[in-house]
Amino acid sequence: MLDAITDFFQRALAEPERRDNHALTLELATAALLCEVMRADYHASDAERAALKQMLLTRYRLNEHEVEELMALAEAEVEDAVDHYQFVSLVKEHYSYAQRCELVALMWQLAWADGSVDPLEEHRIRRLADLLHVSHSDFIRTKLQVKERHDAHE
Numbered sequence: 001m002l003d004a005i006t007d008f009f010q011r012a013l014a015e016p017e018r019r020d021n022h023a024l025t026l027e028l029a030t031a032a033l034l035c036e037v038m039r040a041d042y043h044a045s046d047a048e049r050a051a052l053k054q055m056l057l058t059r060y061r062l063n064e065h066e067v068e069e070l071m072a073l074a075e076a077e078v079e080d081a082v083d084h085y086q087f088v089s090l091v092k093e094h095y096s097y098a099q100r101c102e103l104v105a106l107m108w109q110l111a112w113a114d115g116s117v118d119p120l121e122e123h124r125i126r127r128l129a130d131l132l133h134v135s136h137s138d139f140i141r142t143k144l145q146v147k148e149r150h151d152a153h154e
Contacts, residue, residue: 029090030103031056031070033128037107040124051113055106088131100132101142108146 034055038048049071056067091100107128111121122143129139 029087030095030106031060031062032087033091033103034106034110035071036128037110037121037124040111041118041120045114047114048110051110055110059106085131088128092132097134100134101138103132104129104134104139105142105146108143112146112150 034052038044038052053067053071056062056070057064062070091103095103104125107125108117111117111125125143126139
């Protein structure tokens with residue numbers, strides 16, 4: 001199933017000229033990393049699924065079909081071992097440091113979608129932030145900013 005996800009991203013990334021919005025192609029790779037956060041605690045709540053879907057629809061401007069395909073592929077490979085390298089390397093190659101920090105903030109938003117952050121979600125975000133070469137101080141800064149916004153909305 002990882003091959004299906006890889007094929008999905010490679011189609012989008014290899015042929016950006018065929019997309020209406022060229023900036024959209026890289027966001028497809030980041031969506032895979034967000035899916036990893038959603039399933040980190042082995043329980044993807046309806047709130048997390050809804051938050052992820054909304055992120056993909058609005059922030060990343062994916063269409064309904066792309067969102068459904070991406071989420072189905074990501075959920076189908078839950079049992080398979082995941083190698084984040086290909087997705088992380090694409091993000092590192094094309095995203096600025098500030099954009100990588102923003103991605104880590106999105107991961108925190110997704111983790112908070114169900115009202116609390118599971119230790120497994122935090123561990124996954126920490127691991128992905130390290131792989132993305134986001135500093136520990138920015139990892140903590142994004143965590144605290146998202147928590148502050150979450151607390152303010154309660």
